[in-house]
Amino acid sequence: MLQELWKSDLPSKINITVWRATLNYLPTLVNLRTKRLVTEAICQRCKQGLETREHVFCDCAVTKETWKQLEFSWPQSIRQSEFMEWFTWILLNNTTEGGRIFICAIWAIWSARNSWMHEEQRRSGTETANFILRYMQELKDTKNKDLALNQEPELWRPPKQGFFKINFDAAFDSIRHKSCSGIIIRNFRGEIIASKTTVHTNIFSSFAAEANACLQAVREGRNMGLNHVIIEGDSLTVIKKAQSPERDRSEIGTFIFDIKAQAADFYECQFQQV
Structure with a gap:
């Protein structure tokens, strides 16, 4: 599944963040507590559980709202599973474009979490979902524009008389x-x-x-x-x-x-x- 990540044709900042998530290298509060850098590990967004990797991306109430707005779903048995099992199931059961949106969402959810924690920018799950869709559309528009620039230029055509x-x-x-x-x-x-x-x-x-x-x-x-x-x-x-x-x-x-x-x-x- 990591091959699918690197072939996703998304900006490197997104792929690197998601790759770090698959290795559990992100500084969640539980990971920071393990290193004795913090003493409190309760999720600061929903206050409903320890901020593990699985909680940030699956179980946090704010995150669930994001997945609902993006219309992602998965079996109940997967929800509490190990991260890579959940990650693999999502990529295997979605289209290529759906997989790209999912990968982008992992990055955006982590970015929204950081903004909440460090900048006090409290973005709702729905706002994060809207940001993801806008960002993906911008990437698509930029790619289409680049493709058009690389093609044989079309001559400008004058309008008919009177226009x-x-x-x-x-x-x-x-x-x-x-x-x-x-x-x-x-x-x-x-x-x-x-x-x-x-x-x-x-x-x-x-x-x-x-x-x-x-x-x-x-x-x-x-x-x-x-x-x-x-x-x-x-x-x-x-x-x-x-x-x-x-x-x-x-x-x-x-x-x-x-x-x-x-x-x-x-x-x-x-x-x-x-």
Whole structure:
């Protein structure tokens, strides 16, 4: 099963943390008490048991909430078993993508535990689950973008006469929670009509950065008084959400709502992925 871990195509910080967990090298309170570094070993999150490795990842009430939100389940007999038996069962009974989410969850649960213990950031199990799903989506979007960059570049295609094409893209700084959106507007001859870059603060994912860049593209076209536009970007997820008539309830739902509301001011507005 450790081979599956190293083949998971996840960041090394995740694989190393999970590898340390399989060896029981993580500094749980029980491990620290064994080394006489602490005297109290009760789990500080749920106060319902000794903080062993198995408790952190299986039995803690906060952790159980995370697994429930991620829709992971396993036989009752496995729950109290030795860690590697539980770890192996999960990887053997899930898809490749499910295994990647599980491995990421082990890392995220330990990180959330550390934030609770050392930084007093009390993240619920549901919040941890949402973070895991967002993080996995960001990894997927980044990989897709890298694959697209390595392929033969597609030539930009001008819109038909009477339309303006607005291309958007975004850069994301995960450390400072900032993003930069860039847009460029061309007419049917391919002539540049306008371009703009804007730095944004309080952006917490690359997913949100792309959605915000799309919103900036729509706003700029509306501010210029354009009537027939094509909004084009490389984020397939954002484009699909903008095209969908359904209300979006994801973390970027607010951006998508604003995009649709402002796009309604055009005579015609199309969303395309490139």
